[in-house]
Amino acid sequence: MFLSAKRLFRSLMVSLWFMCLVFPIMGIKIVKKVAVYSFDSVFYLGIGIFFASLAWAWYFEVYLQGGMEKDGKKSLFAPVGQCWKKITTKIEDTPSAGKYTLLILLVVFSILPFVSSMYQTTIFALAFLYVMLALGLNIVVGIAGQLVLGYAAFYAIGAYTYALLNQYLGFGFWICLPIAGFVTVIAGFVLAFPVLKLRGDYLAIVTLGFGEIVRLLITNFSDFTGGAKGVSNIPRPSFFGMELSPNMNTIYVYYLALFAALITIVVVARLKDSRVGMALQALKDDEIASEAMGIDLRKTKLAAFALGSCWAGFAGVLFAARNSFISPASFTFMDSVMILSMVVLGGMGSITGVALAALILALMPEYLRAFSEYRMLIFGLVMVLMMIFRPQGMIPPSKRKYYPSALFGKKGSGKNDSAQKFSANTIAHGNSLNESTEGEKHA
Amino acid sequence: MHSENKAEMQNPTSARRKQNGAHSGSQNDGVQPVLSVKSLSKNFGGLRALNDVDMHIMPGEIVALIGPNGAGKTTFFNCVTGIYLPTEGEVWAGRQGEPHKQLNNISPHHITSFGLARTFQNIRLFSSMTVLENVMVGRHCRTKSNVLGAIFRNPASRNEEQETVDRAYALLEEVGLQDLWQESASNLPYGAQRRLEIARALATDPFLLFLDEPAAGMNPQETVELKKLVLRLRDKLGISILLIEHDMGMVMSLSDRIYVMEYGSRIAYGKPEDIRNNPQVIRAYLGESDDA
Numbered sequence: 001m002f003l004s005a006k007r008l009f010r011s012l013m014v015s016l017w018f019m020c021l022v023f024p025i026m027g028i029k030i031v032k033k034v035a036v037y038s039f040d041s042v043f044y045l046g047i048g049i050f051f052a053s054l055a056w057a058w059y060f061e062v063y064l065q066g067g068m069e070k071d072g073k074k075s076l077f078a079p080v081g082q083c084w085k086k087i088t089t090k091i092e093d094t095p096s097a098g099k100y101t102l103l104i105l106l107v108v109f110s111i112l113p114f115v116s117s118m119y120q121t122t123i124f125a126l127a128f129l130y131v132m133l134a135l136g137l138n139i140v141v142g143i144a145g146q147l148v149l150g151y152a153a154f155y156a157i158g159a160y161t162y163a164l165l166n167q168y169l170g171f172g173f174w175i176c177l178p179i180a181g182f183v184t185v186i187a188g189f190v191l192a193f194p195v196l197k198l199r200g201d202y203l204a205i206v207t208l209g210f211g212e213i214v215r216l217l218i219t220n221f222s223d224f225t226g227g228a229k230g231v232s233n234i235p236r237p238s239f240f241g242m243e244l245s246p247n248m249n250t251i252y253v254y255y256l257a258l259f260a261a262l263i264t265i266v267v268v269a270r271l272k273d274s275r276v277g278m279a280l281q282a283l284k285d286d287e288i289a290s291e292a293m294g295i296d297l298r299k300t301k302l303a304a305f306a307l308g309s310c311w312a313g314f315a316g317v318l319f320a321a322r323n324s325f326i327s328p329a330s331f332t333f334m335d336s337v338m339i340l341s342m343v344v345l346g347g348m349g350s351i352t353g354v355a356l357a358a359l360i361l362a363l364m365p366e367y368l369r370a371f372s373e374y375r376m377l378i379f380g381l382v383m384v385l386m387m388i389f390r391p392q393g394m395i396p397p398s399k400r401k402y403y404p405s406a407l408f409g410k411k412g413s414g415k416n417d418s419a420q421k422f423s424a425n426t427i428a429h430g431n432s433l434n435e436s437t438e439g440e441k442h443a
Numbered sequence: 444m445h446s447e448n449k450a451e452m453q454n455p456t457s458a459r460r461k462q463n464g465a466h467s468g469s470q471n472d473g474v475q476p477v478l479s480v481k482s483l484s485k486n487f488g489g490l491r492a493l494n495d496v497d498m499h500i501m502p503g504e505i506v507a508l509i510g511p512n513g514a515g516k517t518t519f520f521n522c523v524t525g526i527y528l529p530t531e532g533e534v535w536a537g538r539q540g541e542p543h544k545q546l547n548n549i550s551p552h553h554i555t556s557f558g559l560a561r562t563f564q565n566i567r568l569f570s571s572m573t574v575l576e577n578v579m580v581g582r583h584c585r586t587k588s589n590v591l592g593a594i595f596r597n598p599a600s601r602n603e604e605q606e607t608v609d610r611a612y613a614l615l616e617e618v619g620l621q622d623l624w625q626e627s628a629s630n631l632p633y634g635a636q637r638r639l640e641i642a643r644a645l646a647t648d649p650f651l652l653f654l655d656e657p658a659a660g661m662n663p664q665e666t667v668e669l670k671k672l673v674l675r676l677r678d679k680l681g682i683s684i685l686l687i688e689h690d691m692g693m694v695m696s697l698s699d700r701i702y703v704m705e706y707g708s709r710i711a712y713g714k715p716e717d718i719r720n721n722p723q724v725i726r727a728y729l730g731e732s733d734d735a
Contacts (some may be wrong), residue, residue, distance in 0.1 A: 084510035207543045267594050274593030275586055275604065280568050289567035292524065294584025294647050307590065402575055404612035404624070405605070 007057055012275045017049035019043070066176060081389060109258055111249040119252035121254045124391035125322055128257035129315045132264045134342035134358035135351065136311025141340065142397075143272055144304035145284025147204040150191075150211020151339050154184045154309040156331035158316020163231040163326055173237035177317050184313030185306045187214075192305035199287070211336050215427055219328045230327025237321045259356075261319060264311055269351045271307065273400050281349075282306055341379075345386055347393025357394055474499050477539060477651050477683050478523070478559075484533030485515075485522050485707075492518045493529070494707040500581055502539045502649065505677055505684045505712065507694045510704035511727060516687045518565055519704070522654050524561050525551035529577035538650045556584035560649035562640040564687070565655045570629040574620060574639055577628050581646025603618060611646060618642045634665035641672065645680075652676065654686040658693055666690060703727065 019042050027042045061084055083314050113121045137151045161180040165171040171179070192209050195203050218225045225231070236249045237256060244252055271277045279300045282290035291297050320326050336363065346357030365375055386393075476499040485493040492517045500506050508516050521527040529547055538558060560581075569577050586607055592600030615621045618638040622642050623631060625707055632638060636666035637657055656675070658666045672692055676682050688694050693717055694701065694715070701718045703711040705727040711718060718724055 016496070043688075135445060157550050271593050272588070274600070275607070276590055276593050277584065277590045278572075278576065278580055279583055281576075282583075283573060285569035285571050286567050287567065288526065289563065290580065291551045292526070292555060292561055292563070292642065293581050294552045295580070296550075296552045303590070399573065399578075402608045403605075404575070405609045406621075 005305040007054070011053040011057065015046040018049045018266050018371070026145045032329040036379075055336065078333070086414070092115060093350060095361050100282045105420065113254050118247060118250055121250055122322075123366045125250070125254040125257040126319075128254075128261040129319055129322070130342065130362035131261040131355050131358040132257075132311050132315040132318075134346065134354050135264045135268045136191040136229075136308050136315070136350070137339050138308075138349065138354045139268060139271065139311075140304050140308035141278070142279040142343050142350070142354065143277060143284065144301070144302055144308075146195075146301065147200065147207070148308070149204050149208040149288075149333075149340065150214070150336055151193075151207075151308075151312060152331040152333070152335040153211040153214035154187060154312030155316045155319070155335070156214055156218060156328070157184050157187050158313030159320040160225060160231070160316070162311070162317040162320045163234050167231060173317070173321050180317045181310045183311075184309045184316070187313075188305040188309030189302060191309075192302045196301055207334070208336075211333060214326070214327050215331055215333075218286045218331075222387075226327075228328060230325060231320075234320050235327065236324060253318070257270070257318055261315060264314075265351060265355055268311075272291060272349070272351065272397075276300075276303060291349045307365040341383065345383070348394045350393060350395050352391050353395030366429065398415050460590055470581060474630060475537075475539065475543070478522065478534070478536045478685070479543075480691075481533045481535075483522055483534065484519055484530045485517070485527060487532045490705050493522065496532070496704070496709050497707070498702055498706075498712075500683050502650075502680065502683055503677055503681055504699045505554075505673065505686070505697055507698035507701045508685060508687050508702060508704065509689070509691075509694055511709075514704040515653060515707040518705055518707075520561060520655055524559060524653060525549055525554040536651060538573045552584065555647050555649075558648065559653065560644035560647045561653035562637070562644050562655055562657060564659070566633075566636045567639060568628040568636055568643075570627075572628055574615065574628055574631065575608070575611050575624040575627050577639055578614050578642050578646045579607050581643040582607045582610060584644075585648055611642075614642045614645050615639075617645070617675075619668070634660070634661045637661065638672070640671070641676075645682075647675070649682060652682050652684045653689075655686060656687050656689065658688055658690045666693055669693075673697060 022045060023042055026045065027039060029245065030036075054138055109124070112124060117416075133151070133155060133227030136154075137148065140146050140148050140151075158180040161183045162171075162176040165176050165179065191207065195206050198206060219228050222228070224252070235254065238244075239248075239252055272281075279290065279295045280303070282293065282295055283297070283304070289298060290300075319330070319431050323330075341359075341360050342358040343354050344355075345361065348357070365372065368375070372376065446649075476501040478498070480496060480498040481494055482495045482497060484491065484495055496515075496519060498506075498508075498519075508519065509515055509711055518527065522529040523546065524544065532547070535543045535544040536546055536557070536559060544557060546559075549557075569580060572580070586603050588600035588603050591601075611623065612624060613636070615624050618641055620631075620635060620639055620642065623635065628636070628639060637660070640653075641654065641657065658669055661669060673684060673686070674697070677684060684699070686694075696715075698715060700713060701715055702712075703718060703721070703724045710723050710727060711721045713721070
């Protein structure tokens with residue numbers, strides 16, 4: 001056991017010793033020739049040293065054991081990797097753990113606006129929008145394996161659809177939400193058609209170009225879109241026809257964003273575990289083989305782009321409503337890269353991982369304002385370290401569980417027993433494979 | 444070129460008769476072949492990879508396509524299954540007793556859903572998926588659940604999915620991989636990967652199965668099992684099989700008829716014993732002897 005009494009005692013001694021050492025420096029201050037004793041700062045330091053010493057001892061224990069050896073060499077990062085592995089396998093192995101975490105998170109998020117400041121509420125609302133965006137991109141990049149570098153374009157299209165429809169036609173938030181979804185799906189098709197035959201690097205370049213084209217169009221078509229000045233005075237969403245006070249509205253938008261993010265999580269998770277999702281994954285693995293298995297490449301790619309882009313449309317409308325001001329500066333290449341990083345860091349194709357990464361990457365810059373100058377530096381470093389030590393992302397996609405009736409009885413199928421009969425038939429009667437298809441043809 | 448090919452066309456009976464007569468190798472007249480290929484050619488730029496290849500496969504027949512490396516066997520497969528567009532020639536196929544359909548110019552996934560399935564010479568499994576999921580993908584063209592079904596998980600799509608799972612599992616039992624169903628496909632040994640490819644192809648409910656070097660990389664024991672599997676598929680499911688293979692022992696003992704190709708052309712066809720003694724075939728494989 002790691003937390004033995006001996007080790008705790010040793011860490012305690014270390015911290016006491018450290019406190020004695022630093023007391024003359026930190027504990028005594030001379031103010032106007034009078035010594036002022038401040039014990040609490042030394043005490044805090046002692047607590048810090050206590051835990052640091054525990055961590056240090058653990059680190060070297062693991063290191064000396066040579067855990068997580070890679071190619072026979074002891075890696076200096078091995079203890080960290082091992083700890084991470086332990087945590088993640090524990091999470092993956094306990095199915096209920098995920099549910100409890102989700103429940104706790106849900107409770108925390110649903111009471112957040114009432115227990116914290118307006119500022120927190122605003123940035124969390126934005127973070128939820130990023131969860132939507134990242135999960136939408138996850139469909140295209142993570143599940144279907146089509147590298148898209150211009151995702152912010154769809155975000156922009158959604159936001160501008162609401163802003164312009166409102167400005168010129170006076171459409172409200174709730175009408176614009178489905179319209180924007182529809183418009184971005186069309187935009188997804190428009191992008192998908194020319195890139196149907198492209199993959200990998202070429203696809204990335206074309207989609208990057210698409211992102212820039214949309215941004216430049218918005219910037220330069222200034223008579224219509226307001227150009228670089230953007231569109232302002234976008235109304236916030238109405239609450240059943242009522243106008244809310246600004247504070248109430250912030251909370252309202254927060255809940256809308258939370259709700260939208262939840263829907264996104266559910267829908268994307270279900271999509272991934274479906275016939276359509278499986279076709280998308282097949283597309284990612286091997287295009288020729290999936291075509292030979294009867295998957296329509298055209299249709300499937302179009303579906304991937306359409307399903308992925310519509311979330312950006314919804315998020316865009318919410319973004320415009322939340323900010324009540326949008327400009328092309330919010331939809332640059334950096335934003336596309338940021339969303340892509342969320343997908344990659346979270347784990348391509350993983351719903352939990354991507355949602356978590358989106359929250360972290362969207363909230364981090366807000367809480368680390370003090371380090372804002374080093375933001376990109378830290379970000380780059382995290383990316384590099386992540387790609388070296390955990391290329392599959394924070395939480396790799398979970399394997400879905402299946403229940404073949406032959407093994408589990410009717411457990412998985414629930415109500416129906418036709419599946420059972422079906423499989424029994426297939427094995428028992430020689431010709432049933434052909435018969436059934438002929439039946440389908442005639443039907 | 445083939446503008447109206449996509450429409451389903453009835454193969455004129457007279458033409459079929461004539462063609463049946465032409466291929467004197469066919470055993471019983473009156474039975475329509477499931478696949479008839481007429482003077483198929485494929486050019487890659489200036490290179491003629493296939494030159495006027497004819498072939499027909501009768502229902503429930505196991506036919507082998509052999510030839511030295513580079514003879515155009517895989518090109519032939521790719522032309523018939525729609526991965527390549529043939530330069531000239533016609534490919535007709537159809538289930539027994541059903542109108543035939545011309546397959547040139549039809550995309551591969553349509554050909555698969557029509558009932559022609561294939562495996563690949565260099566195994567092309569979906570490596571990120573499990574064994575069961577690989578076979579489930581094969582059911583894609585026989586299932587209908589769409590995006591809405593996926594989102595709402597209505598009973599119809601749930602049942603369909605359970606059926607897919609059960610069917611896939613039954614097929615794994617068929618090829619003897621049921622104990623590995625949860626394994627990742629990329630972790631399987633080579634021979635098992637080949638069998639998984641066959642199971643995946645079977646999941647599309649084919650009437651005609653193309654096997655591209657199914658025994659490559661298998662040990663003798665695995666080859667024997669494969670042979671049994673192929674025979675079982677034919678006898679139990681009534682599937683016609685066309686295989687490319689270099690393992691002559693397997694080809695000779697398994698196939699009803701053999702087609703031999705060299706330099707893109709068909710040089711011989713017939714029953715295994717005829718092929719074994721055919722001087723042209725021996726020349727193609729062993730080269731010309733000086734004192735002949």
